[in-house]
Amino acid sequence: MRRFLKNETMQILLIALTTAIGAEIKVYPFHGDYFRMGLGASTFLFFLLFMRHLPYLKIGIITGIFSVCFQGTEWLTHSTPLSFTASLQNNVAAGVYYIVFALCMDRLRTTIHEYNPLRLGGLVSGIDLISNGAELFLRCLLLGVNVMEWDDWLLLVILTVVRSYFVIGLYSSIVIGQMRVLHAEKEKRMEQMLHVGTGLYGETFYLQKSMGTIEAITEQSYILYSKLKEENLERYGQEALSIAQQIHEVKKDSQRILAGLTKLYDSEIVVDMSLAEMLGFVVKANEKYSRMFQKKIKFTTDLDTDYRTGDFIPLLTIVNNLVSNAVEAIHEHGTIGIRVYEESVETVFVVSDTGCGIRESHRSIIFQPGFTTKYNESGVAAAGIGLSHVRNIVHSLGGEIAVGSSEEGTGTTFIVRLSTLKIRSASSAV
Structure with a gap:
């Protein structure tokens, strides 16, 4: 069935059939039944907007034929005798409407996405009016009826504008919905990529250290x-x-593993990122992390500077580690702030929280491997490599990390200083 619907001819026939059926739901805006407006035009426009890969003129011709055939069945069901020729004469103008409409829309086919809804609605209204004018003109010639009165034209303009903007509004709503879904998928993919990237970076960093x-x-x-x-x-x-x-054999195996990780890391992460985007991912990830612990934490960011960096993976690892530690340090509710600013030739990252703080006696040893104040429900201590890991990455970037002075119980502040020249992308233009 899917292969059947992917066929171009079948798609065109489906459009023509659906439009012809929709045209049977109609109203007569003028006195008499010589001119009618139905859902066929709206259906036809809707399909043209979404099926831009199909040839518009071909669609218009086939839809016009279908429309004439459907509306021409009245010679079979009419209460008074009506010849096939008279029925054809009465309905052929409706088929011309779709041909003219498709011909005009074909001029916009490749640029539809470039117009905003307001302008596109105006253009489509004009095309609809031209097509209706062509239909009315042909009816005048074939039926000898004069419909070119000002009040009729005014009503026609109002109906075409309302109909066109209704369809364009529906089309825009669907497109925006699709874009939101694509954006959400892209953002989810980016989060997954960054999660993998930070993990690979950490493993690569320690494997390189182990190699030495x-x-x-x-x-x-x-x-x-x-x-x-x-x-x-x-x-x-x-x-x-x-x-x-x-x-030595262990070393060679480690080199092979390192080469594989480096290749995977390079293939996954090939772009740079702005500091604002990076902090956005940090905040989003740790909002989920705080909800996992059923904590009510407010996250604030203050960027006095912003630029693109190719070192966003190590920076993300640093900031994310500090923020996740802050989440764990807060008991039930509190605030975590992230500030980024430039000072002379350095970019400074400040992560502060309103958690339990750090004892004065611990300040000199918090960056040592194995130091921890975290214990699980069984009383088993954590590995205690988080802050030492952060310090090692900071040092690998030629920077420094320090813990700010504060009293126990009043929160903690970590300050990371890195060379702006080292981490800023050469082509940065945020």
Whole structure:
């Protein structure tokens, strides 16, 4: 069925059939029944707006034929004798309406999306009026009826404008709805990409750090082997050499893993991002995080500067880690503020909260690996690598991180200073 509907000819026939049926729901705006207006025109316009990949003129001709055939059946059902020729003469003008309408709309087909609804409605109203004028003119010629009176034209203009703007309004509403859905999907995809990206960045960062440690251990093991050999401790020397060789294998495996992660990281993240966009994702993610803990937290952002950066993944990791820590530090309700400003040659990120604060005795050790004040319901301590991870990333960007002075119980403020020149994209123009 889907393949059947994808066929161009079947799509055109479906448009023509639906329009012809819609045209049977009609009103007679003038005295007598020589001119009628039905839902066919609105249906036809609606299809043309959404089916711009189809040839408009071909649609107009086939729809005109269908319309004449449908309306021409009156010679079979008319209460008084009516010849087929008379019926055709009475209805052929209706078919001309669709041909003229399609011909005029074809001029707009490739640029419809460029017009705002108000202007598009005006253009379509003009096309509708021209098409109705062509139909009326042909009826005058075929039926010998004069309908060119001012009050009739005024009524015709009002009806065409109302009808055109109604369809354009409906079309615009549907398009806006589709755009919102696409935007939501794009934003969701971006969140997923950033989540993967930050995870990959963290894993890559620590794997690179581990590579240095592995290299140092390999070198020390080989030095130990050399010393043991000089001391005629051959058996122990061989064990040290074996350890060095095994560590070397671990190093090669780690290099392969690092290469794979780096390739995946590079393929996932190929764009830059503004600081405002980055903070938007941080706030959105942590709003969900706070709701998970059933906490009522107000998030505020204050950007005194904004530019695009290619280092948004490490920046996102830094700020997101600090904000998520702030969420955990707040008991039931509170406020978390994020401020970004430039000071001399540095960009400063400030994350503050109204949580439980940090003890003075802990300030000198909070960035050490393993330090934590978080315990689960079973009393098991957390890993305590969050702030040390943040500090390592900050240092890798050539920056500094510090905790602001505040009394215990009055909240915490973290201040990150990074070189603007280092993190700002060369083509930044926010």
